[in-house]
Amino acid sequence: MASEHEGSIANILEQDTLKWVFVGGKGGVGKTTCSSIISIQLARVRSSVLIISTDPAHNLSDAFQQRFTKTPTLVNGFTNLFAMEVDPNVENDDLPNGEGMDSFVSELANAIPGIDEAMSFAEMLKLVQTMDYSVIVFDTAPTGHTLRLLQFPSTLEKGLGKLMSLKNKFGGLISQMSTLFGVGDEFGEEAILGKLEGMKDVIEQVNKQFKNPDLTTFICVCIPEFLSLYETERLVQELTKFEIDTHNIIINQVLFDEEGVESKLLKARMRMQQKYLDQFYMLYDDFNITKLPLLQEEVCGVQALKDFSHHFITPYQPAITKGTVEGVEKRIVILKQQLEEAEADLEKLKKGK
Ligand SMILES: Nc1ncnc2c1ncn2[C@@H]1O[C@H](COP(=O)(O)OP(=O)(O)OP(=O)(O)O)[C@@H](O)[C@H]1O
Numbered sequence: 562m563a564s565e566h567e568g569s570i571a572n573i574l575e576q577d578t579l580k581w582v583f584v585g586g587k588g589g590v591g592k593t594t595c596s597s598i599i600s601i602q603l604a605r606v607r608s609s610v611l612i613i614s615t616d617p618a619h620n621l622s623d624a625f626q627q628r629f630t631k632t633p634t635l636v637n638g639f640t641n642l643f644a645m646e647v648d649p650n651v652e653n654d655d656l657p658n659g660e661g662m663d664s665f666v667s668e669l670a671n672a673i674p675g676i677d678e679a680m681s682f683a684e685m686l687k688l689v690q691t692m693d694y695s696v697i698v699f700d701t702a703p704t705g706h707t708l709r710l711l712q713f714p715s716t717l718e719k720g721l722g723k724l725m726s727l728k729n730k731f732g733g734l735i736s737q738m739s740t741l742f743g744v745g746d747e748f749g750e751e752a753i754l755g756k757l758e759g760m761k762d763v764i765e766q767v768n769k770q771f772k773n774p775d776l777t778t779f780i781c782v783c784i785p786e787f788l789s790l791y792e793t794e795r796l797v798q799e800l801t802k803f804e805i806d807t808h809n810i811i812i813n814q815v816l817f818d819e820e821g822v823e824s825k826l827l828k829a830r831m832r833m834q835q836k837y838l839d840q841f842y843m844l845y846d847d848f849n850i851t852k853l854p855l856l857q858e859e860v861c862g863v864q865a866l867k868d869f870s871h872h873f874i875t876p877y878q879p880a881i882t883k884g885t886v887e888g889v890e891k892r893i894v895i896l897k898q899q900l901e902e903a904e905a906d907l908e909k910l911k912k913g914k
């Protein structure tokens with residue numbers, strides 16, 4: 562499976578059953594850049610694509626240089642690519658369909674830690690599901706957070722399941738709860754149960770979908786350094802534990818030596834990177850591994866994203882290959898330039914004295 566698509570995300574574009582694509586990894590490795598490009602690539606082959614950021618630090622707006630909100634907005638220059646930024650920590654009353662649940666949910670939130678975040682995540686998924694996008698890409702928050710969100714359906718399912726069975730055992734429990742939570746008459750036992758049952762349905766459905774490798778996959782983004790390798794391994798293990806499919810790794814910020822000029826620092830960094838690259842290839846030989854070059858500049862705006870997106874499909878080839886006639890010729894040109902610059906600097910300094 563891997564060899565056929567080695568060095569690209571072509572397998573993701575070809576898997577037309579995919580509905581949920583999660584992109585995650587350590588902070589600052591390039592999750593937003595990669596998820597944005599993956600959504601751009603998917604928009605070429607799918608009828609409609611939605612990219613969602615669940616990172617409270619919201620940086621889709623930076624990457625696309627366009628402001629996004631919690632409602633899907635068409636990305637400039639596209640007809641079928643939409644983006645939205647949601648805050649997993651928002652108050653529930655900010656969410657649609659949550660009316661009347663506020664006090665109940667906030668009380669529940671105190672009782673079961675993390676349930677408020679889970680609820681708003683579930684509400685968001687419910688909302689997104691009704692919107693009928695062909696595929697939904699998630700630009701997730703740094704590792705720990707993502708895993709917590711993915712874990713929520715199971716946590717919540719268990720909690721709600723318990724609540725339901727309690728309700729069956731003790732009929733009056735729910736009405737007691739409504740009094741306790743002060744939700745009053747306008748929000749009776751039936752309504753609460755209805756909401757909870759509805760929520761449970763969504764969560765069960767989503768849980769099933771997330772665990773189905775035909776529908777869901779998780780793309781790990783990392784850089785060739787020890788900490789990132791370590792975090793990726795942790796991430797892959799957790800995903801396996803939650804039965805969430807993962808078979809793509811993107812290694813970003815790889816140094817390719819195309820300066821033509823010797824640099825001790827660059828050489829040392831490249832040696833270090835190579836060590837971890839080798840380990841990535843060894844550990845994940847059944848994964849599709851995509852290597853992306855470290856650019857001189859940031860990847861900002863639709864055009865920059867589009868330009869960079871080629872390396873997601875065709876493995877990157879450095880412009881200069883060392884040890885060839887062209888390589889040496891280029892090196893001489895660069896060295897001559899540098900010599901001229903140094904001579905000009907010297908002239909300036911001498912005149913200044
Ligand atoms: N290969 C690359 N070469 C040069 N710059 C890059 C590359 N990949 C990403 N960047 C830049 O690095 C910065 C961080 O990238 P990005 O925002 O995608 O990371 P992130 O993992 O989403 O970060 P965070 O964890 O803060 O959300 C951005 O300014 C981006 O333009």
Ligand SMILES: [Mg+2]
Binds near residue numbers: 592593616620700
């Ligand atoms: Mg980001």
